[in-house]
Amino acid sequence: MTTIKQEMHECLTNNILHFWLDRMVDNEQGGFYGRIDGNDHVVADSEKGAILNARILWAFAAAYRVLGDHRYLDAALRAKEYILNHFIDKEYGGVYWSLNADGTPKDTK
Template sequence: MNKIKCRALLGFYENELTNNLLYFWKDACLDKEYGGYLNCYDNMGKQLVSYDKYTWSMGRFVWMWSKLAMMKGKTFNQSQKNEFLALAKNGRDFLMQHCLMGKNDWRCVFLMERDGTPKKVEGWDVLDMSVYADCFVVAGIGKYAEAANDRKAYAFAKQLFLSLINRIESGSFHTLPYPLSPRFRAHGIPMILTNVIKELHGASEKMDLGFIPTLLTHLKQYSDDILG
């Protein structure tokens, strides 16, 4: 591909990112009343169809805004990056206040009411429906900790990660609403954990060098599991 085509593609994707995707979401997602994000829109982005807040989705949004705040290059200026970091903090605060099952119960609820009250999904009787929700919270809060040099956020992400690993290794976790047959192991578990570890590693490099060997040990374990 020649340089002219590369520049054209770069311009296309920068325009899509800044003038379409971010133009919509940075205003539409923020819940100014209760914190966190409102992102259950219809496919056209014209109508908010639910005030429910899915924990995994909140974690993804925190990661996204944090990543954008750390972007290098000329696409975003410092003022825009500061705005992204403020948006990330909004989700960070909401999750750290509401996403856990209890004060000392380091499991994430799957779904919350708009105000953060845990909510059961219709047809299911457990609040911690999916360990994947925990994974996205660790990744999101960990990325925010790295972007903002936030030690409190890092401590939260680390504690949740340790709980997550313990539950994975003991087999005491759910993957609802897609239950895993006892005859199989989920490829998605080691796959997502390699990514979670990568995100937490970035924050650990800044704030907790002593934890890196533990992360690398788990990374090798789950990478080997994927590669067989």
């Protein structure tokens, strides 16, 4: 019989984190894709949101801290670098709410 800890570990590593690493890494324009539709198709030209990217950074950093898998560290660093290079407004400070798929600011408020 499995424990809840084993079930959560299995779900996290073989489902949630695996999904993000396998399906949502944007190798064309950097960072992570911003959307997948209801038919499990990535929408490559979808906007990328600051909140989603911050959550990706947190999730993979926490997963690396607890599980020690370097793939999670690499994903966390990818998210961090993308946030620093694209979401941070270098002229006025602050964070852009959303970006176009190519990493240019979409919503600058």
